[in-house]
Amino acid sequence: MKGFFITGTDTDVGKTIISSGLAAVLKEKNVDVGVFKPLLSGIVREDHASDTSLLKELSQTSLSHEDITPFQFKEPLAPYVAAKLEGKLVGLEDVLSHWGKIRDKHECFIVEGAGGISVPLGEGFLVSDLVKALQLPIVIVARPNLGTFNHIFLTVQYAKSVGLSIAGIVINGISDDPDIAERTNPELIEEFCQVPILGITPKLKDIAKENIKKMVEDHINVNLLINQLEEVK
Numbered sequence: 001m002k003g004f005f006i007t008g009t010d011t012d013v014g015k016t017i018i019s020s021g022l023a024a025v026l027k028e029k030n031v032d033v034g035v036f037k038p039l040l041s042g043i044v045r046e047d048h049a050s051d052t053s054l055l056k057e058l059s060q061t062s063l064s065h066e067d068i069t070p071f072q073f074k075e076p077l078a079p080y081v082a083a084k085l086e087g088k089l090v091g092l093e094d095v096l097s098h099w100g101k102i103r104d105k106h107e108c109f110i111v112e113g114a115g116g117i118s119v120p121l122g123e124g125f126l127v128s129d130l131v132k133a134l135q136l137p138i139v140i141v142a143r144p145n146l147g148t149f150n151h152i153f154l155t156v157q158y159a160k161s162v163g164l165s166i167a168g169i170v171i172n173g174i175s176d177d178p179d180i181a182e183r184t185n186p187e188l189i190e191e192f193c194q195v196p197i198l199g200i201t202p203k204l205k206d207i208a209k210e211n212i213k214k215m216v217e218d219h220i221n222v223n224l225l226i227n228q229l230e231e232v233k
């Protein structure tokens with residue numbers, strides 16, 4: 001099994017859009033790709049607008065919604081908090097036990113966390129602990145505008161400090177007419193973070209499935225990512 005863990009500088013930065021577009025592009029390149037979004041909050045996994053449904057549809061995996069997302073919670077909160085409100089506790093070993101059931105079903109996996117890299121997912125573990133356990137390189141998705149540099153820099157420093165491998169950064173949702181911060185941020189990020197920018201994706205007017213795939217194809221250096229795929233034991 002090989003793959004990437006898609007994290008971000010925050011919730012709502014476009015992790016699912018980038019993950020599902022990436023899965024669609026890999027699929028088209030004949031990579032046997034699966035998806036895993038183990039903890040979902042604020043929406044039911046079968047809802048057509050859920051992260052789970054978009055990831056499933058664009059990857060064309062035969063994994064079920066339940067395989068892709070074994071844990072779901074009602075409130076739109078960090079999964080740990082949302083679970084506690086329902087009197088539930090999920091441990092890292094529970095997530096890994098589900099992972100063990102699906103990880104051999106595809107050669108390559110795109111895994112999505114929830115929110116940013118240090119969001120509490122369950123009892124005693126953060127997104128970064130799950131990344132470490134899965135041994136996957138991360139892709140950091142970030143917004144393009146003023147303020148993003150600080151979030152990206154902190155995410156990169158934190159990831160390095162806990163020993164994660166960083167495949168690169170995707171700056172998602174740049175405007176048609178970028179302002180001076182959006183125009184200068186990419187160079188600043190590469191200079192200080194020493195991590196490659198894999199792509200800068202536009203703000204889509206229509207989030208249709210074909211547009212998501214085309215956006216990733218046209219604006220992300222997928223080959224640079226593929227070259228970083230390494231077998232995880």
Ligand SMILES: Nc1ncnc2c1ncn2[C@@H]1O[C@H](COP(=O)(O)OP(=O)(O)OP(=O)(O)O)[C@@H](O)[C@H]1O
Binds near residue numbers: 014051116
């Ligand atoms: N490039 C883009 N162009 C237009 N809309 C976008 C783009 N990227 C993301 N969006 C929209 O922004 C919203 C948040 O995106 P997305 O759901 O991918 O975020 P996320 O980082 O996965 O959030 P979460 O932490 O909840 O998983 C969605 O409504 C999505 O359709």
Ligand SMILES: C[C@H](N)[C@H](N)CCCCCC(=O)O
Binds near residue numbers: 011119
């Ligand atoms: C519900 C939402 N869409 C995300 N999946 C969860 C985001 C948790 C963010 C927690 C935080 O950083 O304060």
Ligand SMILES: [Mg+2]
Binds near residue numbers: 015017051112
């Ligand atoms: Mg998402």
